[in-house]
Amino acid sequence: MKADPDDLEYFLKIVKCFFLNSVYKPFWRNWLLSDPSIFFNPEVLHHFHCLFWDHDLQWCIVLLGPDEIDYCFSLIQTAVGYRSFQEGVSKLKQVTGHDHHAVQRYIIGVVVGAVPPKFLAAIRALLNFRYLAQMPRFDDNSFNRIEAALHAFHANKSAIITAGSRQGSKEPLELWEIPKLELLQHVVPSIRASGAIMQWSANVTEHTHVTEIKQPACSGNNQDYYSQIAQYLNRSDKCFRFDIATWLALAEQGGPDDDNDDECEQDKHEPDSEALHVSHYHIPTRRLVNYFETAEGIANGVMLNTVLPPRFFSSSSTAFCLTVKPSLWVSIDKASELYGLPELQSAIADYFHRIDCSAIDFAFEKMQTWFKVWVQQLNYHDQQSFEQPQSLLATPPSA
């Protein structure tokens, strides 16, 4: 079939027959060595997280019912610093990437028991796939795990249709026409060709939109956005180059009058020339606390420890830190009353029994209790490095 692209309506008709979108001169034509099958990498933010939100979560909502799933989400005990969903998830609008992450953390715990086992297996397999594909470093073993996860989904996906939770606009769908799902099978080849896919995340570019588009646009008078943005960027580039030249010159001088110059700069520059100062380009060097090292030092007696029991201790994968002063110093009976835990005494006895300290004497009067504990774990993907410590809160209900 032939159609002239200038004859717009006929051309469009022909193009539709082949499911093409009618761009007959793609921008990458004549660009040597650039292959669309390679340079279109899977993208974490839009392809993974949106797939979860638009499909996985909707399947669960349809199966459980919006009210039930909202109630379950409102019951979740969240760790400090994580998003909680007091109002549920089924009616959320304008969800951010962070919300997508948070819901993915909780979804298995929310639906387990209420859905058929195969349905759960399919959801879990997709979650596994997504988490594995975000690794920073891959080898053949990890590729096998990623592919196994995707296969596990395809093996169990029929349960989702059977449960009738793949809902179209009118009736339940029985097809798997999900473009984003199709993209998942390109993840492994893409990693082999271009490296870890996290480096192509749209998070960064969305952030760049804020600094390069939105801030310049807001500083103008809301007319002729494009030309004003261009002007703004021209000027800020000049300022940046000037800043960097003075900074380099200063570094060469050895900067004996460092402090003076800093003050002058602050006088000259309005504070609103944000993000252009050279200091912003320094690689942030946030020092990571290492509880493992401290705990090991205390355990080996290298580090002098004044308080007992030690406030730092660790297992092979997790380290804990407590404040020197306990939050409470009360008897077991009092504590069980305070926390509303009637079985506290027997639980403690059971614990001591398990770790083989049956000879323990329960005659002690008071027990130290902490409301807050800092927990640090090893990086999941790189066992040589650590995550940031997380704090856990456990205040008694009355407090």
Place this chain on the structure above:
Amino acid sequence: MAKELQLCAEMLPSGPRWKSHILLHKVATKCKALLYYCDPVECLQSLLSHPLFMPHISFVPRKVWLSSVWTVHIYEDWLSGDHAWNLQASQSFHSSYSLFDLVKDQILNGATLLGVVLSSDKTNISVMTRNRMAHPLLLSLANIDADIHSQGSLHAHLLLALLPVISFIHPKTCVGSLLADCLVHESLNFVLNPLKVATAIRIMMNDPVGNLRYCFTPLMAYIADTLEQIVGHQPQSLASVNCDLQGIQ
């Protein structure tokens, strides 16, 4: 005093400057298709000679193995991937381009591979006033270490162009969207042409320590939200076929 300071600032070598270009179209539009852009080669050069990225730029594709017996191959950043290696080594590379074989022998001996990373996505400028959209095109360099160019605050993505967002005056909306898609590709083609030329005939660029390098600049990654719009076909039909096939396997 202020003038002197400005003169000092103007004395410095200039970075990429913004230009504008009017795209002409047969079909009437509501306003002029005005394209604002920078020269992509200048932008690449400004990334490449950025003094603060200096310790974080590498040029040599590599293969990483876990042990000396070459059994476990590790994939990390772009330069450790197979594609970069194949481009540089110009061996055992399967490409559908017939031109490729012609060029690869001439191009790749001793030339430095610069991986171009582009991204485009429509974004809202201001919700308050008339819901204006901008369609920015960003440029980055895959040779910059992944942890550096994935940090938003370090400005490793430069704004390369502001693509026109205009509506066409045509009775049928689907024809309008066809024209809009074509316009996006046309403006991308216009802006990126210097990079295509640089890939074909190579180009001399300054590297971070001031040496000259003979570079070629293929496109290595395109980060896009609406793949369907850019790629040129609607993947729905393919998607269903592939998913079902995989299920059968």
